[in-house]
Amino acid sequence: MQARNHTSKKQNEHDVYVVNRYFELLHRKEFEQWADLWNEHGRIIFFYPPDGFPPILEGKAAIKEAVQRIFDAFITYSYDITALYPSPESGAVCAEYKVRATLSGDAEYCGSNILVFHFQEGLITSLHMYADPRAFQVIVDAGRKA
Numbered sequence: 001m002q003a004r005n006h007t008s009k010k011q012n013e014h015d016v017y018v019v020n021r022y023f024e025l026l027h028r029k030e031f032e033q034w035a036d037l038w039n040e041h042g043r044i045i046f047f048y049p050p051d052g053f054p055p056i057l058e059g060k061a062a063i064k065e066a067v068q069r070i071f072d073a074f075i076t077y078s079y080d081i082t083a084l085y086p087s088p089e090s091g092a093v094c095a096e097y098k099v100r101a102t103l104s105g106d107a108e109y110c111g112s113n114i115l116v117f118h119f120q121e122g123l124i125t126s127l128h129m130y131a132d133p134r135a136f137q138v139i140v141d142a143g144r145k146a
Contacts, residue, residue, distance in 0.1 A: 012088040015119050019093045022117070022124070023079050029071055035064040039123040046129050050137040073142040077101045082112075093117045103142040111135045 018037055025034035044057040044066075057063045071077065078100050085094040094116050101109045116128040 009088075011091075011122075012086050014122055015091070015093050015117070016084060016086055018119070018122070018124065019084060019095050019115075019117055020081070023081060023095075023097070026067070026071065027077055027079060029077075031064055031068045031071075034067075035060055037124050038063060039120060039125045042124050042126060044127045044129060046131070048131065048133040050133040050140045052140050053136070070139055073103050073139065075102045075104060091119045093119075101139070103138065105142065107138050107142050109135060109138045 022034065022037055025031075025037070038060045040060050041058070042060055042063060044063055046053065046055050049055045054066075057066050080098045081095055082098060083094075083096040085096075087093070094114065096112070096114050098112050099109065103109065111131055113132075114130040116130075117124055118126040118128075
């Protein structure tokens with residue numbers, strides 16, 4: 001666990017702001033601004049990746065490229081953050097959310113997922129994603145066809 005020294009309420013509020021901004025910028029497909037939320041050495045860990053998808057994405061550039069490629073397959077994307085659980089002691093925020101995306105070819109992705117964000121100096125350093133790999137497979141398959 002990452003320990004955070006001198007955690008303040010203001011820092012915790014900033015972390016929650018970044019989580020909300022993360023979703024908002026993805027929804028608007030503003031990938032340059034979205035990438036600015038990340039540490040250069042950030043990483044995404046998919047605990048249950050679907051077939052054909054890497055379990056870890058490392059580095060801001062690789063993360064941006066992979067996420068933008070996924071979103072290029074989306075015709076629509078909507079989300080609903082159902083709960084946020086900040087943990088000021090560890091510099092983390094857990095987000096429960098529902099997502100719905102339509103993809104080319106009449107495919108649809110719907111999921112109830114969990115993301116655990118870890119921060120350092122106000123930037124996302126790691127993101128742990130928990131999603132149903134069977135549902136997420138629709139996205140991977142659509143990306144292969146694109």
